[in-house]
Amino acid sequence: MVQALSRKLTDYLVTNExxxxxxxxxxxxxxxxxxxxxxxTLAMIIIALVSGRIIESAGFxxxxxxxxxxxxxxxxxxxxxxxxxxxxxxxxxxAVIDLTPxxxxxxxGAAACILSVILVFALAPIPNENKPLTQNELKRFKKMxxxxxxxxxxxFISMVFFKGLNLAAYSLSIGxxxxxxxxxxxxxxxxxxxxxxxxxxxxx
Numbered sequence: 001m002v003q004a005l006s007r008k009l010t011d012y013l014v015t016n017e018x019x020x021x022x023x024x025x026x027x028x029x030x031x032x033x034x035x036x037x038x039x040x041t042l043a044m045i046i047i048a049l050v051s052g053r054i055i056e057s058a059g060f061x062x063x064x065x066x067x068x069x070x071x072x073x074x075x076x077x078x079x080x081x082x083x084x085x086x087x088x089x090x091x092x093x094x095a096v097i098d099l100t101p102x103x104x105x106x107x108x109g110a111a112a113c114i115l116s117v118i119l120v121f122a123l124a125p126i127p128n129e130n131k132p133l134t135q136n137e138l139k140r141f142k143k144m145x146x147x148x149x150x151x152x153x154x155x156f157i158s159m160v161f162f163k164g165l166n167l168a169a170y171s172l173s174i175g176x177x178x179x180x181x182x183x184x185x186x187x188x189x190x191x192x193x194x195x196x197x198x199x200x201x202x203x204x
Contacts, residue, residue: 002039002079006031036079040086041065047090056097059168060090063152063175067116071145072126073182074189093178097171105170106160112177113153119180120149126186152176 010028048057076082125141127133159169
């Protein structure tokens with residue numbers, strides 16, 4: 001469904017000479033990525049409103065989305081798997097945030113920030129195999145991801161000591177940690193696919 005809609009949107013742009021045929025693949029990929037992110041984000045907003053977890057959800061998404069967009073991560077093979085896994089992770093993360101005792105938030109949040117910084121500095125960015133990055137893009141996204149995770153960590157430190165912002169700060173740290181935790185899995189998956197491709201080439 002998403003692929004079909006993306007194709008129609010791209011066809012419209014090509015037909016009306018807004019883009020060239022050579023740009024078709026890039027724009028179609030961009031539409032797919034946008035629609036996938038928009039649909040999952042909308043579902044998360046609805047869950048947040050229905051459950052009354054506005055602060056937790058806002059903090060979580062503010063930590064997750066910037067890291068996900070700059071550092072990369074695991075990419076599902078289909079829209080449905082991507083959508084369902086994103087929503088499930090969101091619900092589980094809200095449960096973790098809700099069940100963490102208030103006295104533990106500082107230490108668990110600090111540990112989450114430290115782990116996020118280590119993973120982002122060590123592994124980001126993870127390129128999407130469907131859209132390889134140039135060397136300049138890799139350098140730019142690496143710098144952006146590092147700056148963003150440091151800003152998120154600084155925000156956590158600044159907010160956690162204010163009682164009214166304690167929950168938002170903890171949610172922020174969990175969001176960034178969830179995004180960062182996908183990086184090693186994405187790297188393993190890419191290495192696995194590269195090894196498989198090399199083996200197939202040797203056999204040919």
